[in-house]
Amino acid sequence: MSKGVLMVFSGPSGCGKGTVLKEFFAQGGQAFLSVSATTRSPRPGEEDGVHYYFLSKEDFESKIAQDEILEHACYCGNYYGTPRGPVYERLERGENVILEIEVQGALQIREKCPEAVLVFILPPSLQELKRRLVDRNTEDMETVERRLNAAADEIRMAYQYDYVVVNDALDDAVQELKTIFAAEKLKAANRKKIIDEVLEL
Amino acid sequence: MSKGVLMVFSGPSGCGKGTVLKEFFAQGGQAFLSVSATTRSPRPGEEDGVHYYFLSKEDFESKIAQDEILEHACYCGNYYGTPRGPVYERLERGENVILEIEVQGALQIREKCPEAVLVFILPPSLQELKRRLVDRNTEDMETVERRLNAAADEIRMAYQYDYVVVNDALDDAVQELKTIFAAEKLKAANRKKIIDEVLEL
Numbered sequence: 001m002s003k004g005v006l007m008v009f010s011g012p013s014g015c016g017k018g019t020v021l022k023e024f025f026a027q028g029g030q031a032f033l034s035v036s037a038t039t040r041s042p043r044p045g046e047e048d049g050v051h052y053y054f055l056s057k058e059d060f061e062s063k064i065a066q067d068e069i070l071e072h073a074c075y076c077g078n079y080y081g082t083p084r085g086p087v088y089e090r091l092e093r094g095e096n097v098i099l100e101i102e103v104q105g106a107l108q109i110r111e112k113c114p115e116a117v118l119v120f121i122l123p124p125s126l127q128e129l130k131r132r133l134v135d136r137n138t139e140d141m142e143t144v145e146r147r148l149n150a151a152a153d154e155i156r157m158a159y160q161y162d163y164v165v166v167n168d169a170l171d172d173a174v175q176e177l178k179t180i181f182a183a184e185k186l187k188a189a190n191r192k193k194i195i196d197e198v199l200e201l
Numbered sequence: 202m203s204k205g206v207l208m209v210f211s212g213p214s215g216c217g218k219g220t221v222l223k224e225f226f227a228q229g230g231q232a233f234l235s236v237s238a239t240t241r242s243p244r245p246g247e248e249d250g251v252h253y254y255f256l257s258k259e260d261f262e263s264k265i266a267q268d269e270i271l272e273h274a275c276y277c278g279n280y281y282g283t284p285r286g287p288v289y290e291r292l293e294r295g296e297n298v299i300l301e302i303e304v305q306g307a308l309q310i311r312e313k314c315p316e317a318v319l320v321f322i323l324p325p326s327l328q329e330l331k332r333r334l335v336d337r338n339t340e341d342m343e344t345v346e347r348r349l350n351a352a353a354d355e356i357r358m359a360y361q362y363d364y365v366v367v368n369d370a371l372d373d374a375v376q377e378l379k380t381i382f383a384a385e386k387l388k389a390a391n392r393k394k395i396i397d398e399v400l401e402l
Contacts, residue, residue: 120389122399155400163384164392166399176387183364183384186377188321191365198323198367199356 002193004095005184006087006113007031008106011121012151014132016167017100020121023174031096031181034087037069040078053083071101071108082109096181103157117184119177120161124168126152203394205296206385207288207314208232209307212322213352215333217368218301221322224375232297232382235288238270241279254284272302272309283310297382304358318385320378321362325369327353 011017021033037053039060048054055063060079063069072081082099090097099109099116109116123129129151133144158164163180167173184190212218222234238254240261249255256264261280264270273282283300291298300310310317324330330352334345359365364381368374385391 122396125399126401152400155396158396159389159393161389163387164389164396165387166395176383179380179383180387182377182380186364186366186381188360188362188365192360194367195323195356195359195365198326199353200327 002094002185002190003115004031004091004093004097005181005190006091006097006099006109006116007181007184008099008101008109008116008118009121010101010103010106010118010154010161011167012123012129012154013147014129014136014151015121015123016132016170016173017121019170020165020167020173020177021098021100023170024177027174027178029174029178029181031098032086032090034082034097034099036080036101037063037083038078038080040076040080055079070099070112071105073102073104081105103154107157107160115189117163117180118161119163119165119180120155120158121173122155122158122164122166123151124166126155203295203386203391205232205292205294205298206382206391207292207298207300207310207317208382208385209300209302209310209317209319210322211302211304211307211319211355211362212368213324213330213355214348215330215337215352216322216324217333217371217374218322220371221366221368221374221378222299222301224371225378228375228379230375230379230382232299233287233291235283235298235300237281237302238264238284239279239281241277241281256280271300271313272306274303274305282306304355308358308361316390318364318381319362320364320366320381321356321359322374323356323359323365323367324352325367 009017009021035049035053037055037060039055039057042054046052063083064072068084070082070084070087072079082101087097106118110118126148130144130148133139133147165173165176210218210222236250236254238256238261240256240258243249243255247253264284265273269285271283271285271288273280283302288298307319311319327349331345331349334340334348366374366377
């Protein structure tokens with residue numbers, strides 16, 4: 001059996017990443033969505049191993065030292081990162097794995113896991129992104145402008161990804177995600193077993 | 202508009218390459234099938250620019266010298282090769298182009314055109330390939346064995362391709378070809394224009 005596809009999925013806040021993934025799974029898309037590890041405290045209702053793996057700072061740092069964390073970052077004094085074990089267990093079993101992480105983490109993954117497939121999700125336009133952020137009605141205009149600038153900075157990193165999906169029509173974006181998985185399964189690097197089998201006479 | 206995808210399509214004799222391409226086009230697959238140039242004489246019914254571009258030896262060698270031939274080989278004293286002009290005209294117009302060429306030519310294309318996508322088509326098995334070659338009933342067993350050995354040598358080159366498609370069920374193979382084209386269109390390298398557009402505010 002061939003290994004699963006390791007897909008990294010990034011995009012600016014408001015681009016609809018979460019909605020695309022939710023619809024992908026709703027349509028029967030087959031992949032394991034990686035659970036991040038963090039040193040921040042669980043919020044009410046958050047379960048260990050479901051929303052996050054909750055680790056002590058010491059445990060997190062020891063895992064980094066043992067190369068058990070594929071990528072990580074520090075926000076507000078807490079670590080966030082991707083534990084290697086659960087990801088590679090699934091890949092070895094032939095399951096696809098999706099990491100929903102931001103750009104710096106994605107580039108760390110590319111370094112550590114050259115087989116990873118990096119997918120960047122674009123909003124249809126910055127105007128549309130602005131409209132979505134304003135419609136959420138949770139932030140003042142200054143915050144919206146700041147997030148728009150951050151989004152533009154992130155979008156300029158899209159050139160460094162393998163694939164770019166535009167979240168204009170949700171169904172198209174989901175279909176494109178499926179197309180990328182299907183194509184990656186056909187990559188020669190994933191076909192060693194079948195080539196070897198064909199050669200048996 | 203983004204450029205078209207340049208796809209190189211190879212596979213051993215009897216793997217059903219031609220049938221897959223024919224069905225791809227019958228199902229409305231959009232691509233220009235490149236016409237080779239050759240110095241051999243036209244056979245009855247062969248038209249210049251349709252079956253081949255028929256060139257004199259001098260013209261062919263002068264085109265090689267001007268880097269107007271993307272790949273070429275010599276069989277039985279005649280040159281065969283892929284003229285650059287018609288391929289790049291189509292790619293620039295956003296059309297996909299398929300080159301149906303053998304392995305050595307494919308590796309020449311990879312050198313000259315790093316953006317090319319190399320697809321290898323596998324027979325389901327060497328046994329099945331043998332059956333197909335025997336069923337054609339045009340060759341003696343010695344020739345069949347020779348072709349099978351040549352096929353095995355070629356199949357070992359499949360690892361060097363980007364994608365591997367198994368021609369087991371024709372419809373699946375055609376669908377996989379379409380999937381590869383669709384995924385390649387989503388490659389970040391082909392999305393510069395759309396990223397730039399999104400960034401316009």
